[in-house]
Amino acid sequence: MPSRKPLTVTTKHLLKPYLDSCRERVEQALEQHLPAAGIQPGKLHQAMRHATLNGGKRVRPLLVYATGRALGVPAEQLNGAACAVELIHAYSLVHDDLPAMDDDELRRGQPTCHIAFDEATAILTGDALQTLAFKVLCKEGELAIPPSTRLQMIEELANASGSRGMAGGQALDLEAVGQQIDLTQLETMHIHKTGALIRASVRLGALSATTATREQIQSLDHYAKCIGLAFQVQDDILDIEGETEVIGKTKGKDSANDKQRTPPSWAWKPPRRCPSGSTMRHWSAWTPWMNAPIRYAGSPTT
Ligand code: IPE
Ligand code: IPE
Ligand code: MG
Ligand code: MG
Ligand code: MG
Numbered sequence: 001m002p003s004r005k006p007l008t009v010t011t012k013h014l015l016k017p018y019l020d021s022c023r024e025r026v027e028q029a030l031e032q033h034l035p036a037a038g039i040q041p042g043k044l045h046q047a048m049r050h051a052t053l054n055g056g057k058r059v060r061p062l063l064v065y066a067t068g069r070a071l072g073v074p075a076e077q078l079n080g081a082a083c084a085v086e087l088i089h090a091y092s093l094v095h096d097d098l099p100a101m102d103d104d105e106l107r108r109g110q111p112t113c114h115i116a117f118d119e120a121t122a123i124l125t126g127d128a129l130q131t132l133a134f135k136v137l138c139k140e141g142e143l144a145i146p147p148s149t150r151l152q153m154i155e156e157l158a159n160a161s162g163s164r165g166m167a168g169g170q171a172l173d174l175e176a177v178g179q180q181i182d183l184t185q186l187e188t189m190h191i192h193k194t195g196a197l198i199r200a201s202v203r204l205g206a207l208s209a210t211t212a213t214r215e216q217i218q219s220l221d222h223y224a225k226c227i228g229l230a231f232q233v234q235d236d237i238l239d240i241e242g243e244t245e246v247i248g249k250t251k252g253k254d255s256a257n258d259k260q261r262t263p264p265s266w267a268w269k270p271p272r273r274c275p276s277g278s279t280m281r282h283w284s285a286w287t288p289w290m291n292a293p294i295r296y297a298g299s300p301t302t
Contacts, residue, residue: 019062026061026086027053029079033087033136047117047125048132052090055108055248059231060085060201067205067220071212080140081153081204087133088161089197091126096170098122102257109248133157145210153207160200169193178258186261187229194235195228236261 030052035045061082068078097104097112098119105115114122137154145153159165169192176189202224206212236254240262244251254261 018066022062022065022082023058025065025075025079026058026082029083030086033083033132043117043121044124044128047113047121048128050110050116051094051113051122051125051129052087054110056086056090058086060089060197063198063201063224064205064208067202068208071206071209071216073205073209077142077144078205078208080136080143081201081208084133084137084157085197085201085204087129087136088157088166091129091133092161092166092170092197094122094129095126101170101174102253104250104253106244106250107248109245130161133161143208145208149207149210153204156200156203156207160196164192165196165200166193169196173259176259180260190229190232191225194232195225198228198231199224233263236263 034049034052037046037049039045064082064085065075065078068081069075093107094113096102097107098114104112106112110116112122113125117125134154134157137150137157143150161167163171169189172185172189173193176185181189199221202220203217206217206220238247239251239254242251
């Protein structure tokens with residue numbers, strides 16, 4: 001498989017304003033959809049805002065916007081889907097950090113939800129963010145699609161979030177604590193716990209375009225599966241190689257939690273070729289800026 005050239009400085013320079021505009025757009029929309037902190041129950045609403053408006057790369061919304069843009073959908077029609085995937089993602093992080101799961105105290109350079117508030121509030125925060133995601137997708141007024149397509153989007157997000165998607169992948173992750181797992185098991189876990197929501201982000205963007213052809217949706221879906229898998233591989237590399245103040249979460253937590261998540265040796269350095277027979281052969285579809293970490297802990301973002 002041919003190796004891909006890394007993005008040039010010029011490409012990065014051209015992409016940055018677009019990435020920034022997507023981030024600003026979704027943050028404004030999230031701000032509007034989240035209940036104000038002053039509305040009762042205030043503690044729960046504060047915790048929901050803490051968990052959602054605390055930074056983050058906003059990669060999933062970016063994928064919604066970029067897919068929609070490629071298919072000619074105006075950005076304002078994509079805000080609902082972008083918010084919905086980010087709300088599910090925020091909920092997944094709140095629950096992922098709980099003591100019963102990864103037991104993390106730092107997220108995006110700030111105390112995790114159960115540390116900033118308490119464990120019961122963090123559980124309810126996850127629940128409430130999840131249901132808000134579906135409400136947004138149901139009610140979003142700008143979405144110019146027939147009701148049947150909206151239902152399809154809701155089903156897509158539900159599948160990606162549930163036991164056959166993210167939650168199922170998280171279950172596999174917990175089952176594998178203390179176990180040696182092979183590459184196929186590692187890929188299955190990644191594809192579900194992280195890949196499913198990334199894939200849904202692209203698919204929701206595509207469904208927002210009433211004119212998208214089957215072939216276009218299939219190609220986008222293939223791309224989304226590849227980057228979803230690669231995204232978690234890179235997250236696992238960052239857990240080993242990253243610095244806490246850059247990744248905004250405690251370095252080395254996977255091994256501290258007795259999780260064998262080390263990606264295979266070929267995944268570490270370009271050209272990142274892998275033996276055939278593995279779905280990770282699609283690694284090279286990954287674009288290096290996707291989970292380039294933000295610098296947290298009060299440092300300027302990079
Ligand atoms: C972290 O996701 C959890 C994974 C699924 C790997 P991100 O790396 O997208 O986290 P934020 O949203 O930027 O904090
Ligand atoms: C989390 O994977 C995937 C989710 C569904 C939230 P990780 O446990 O590796 O994510 P981080 O490293 O805590 O962000
Ligand atoms: Mg986890
Ligand atoms: Mg975790
Ligand atoms: Mg991780």
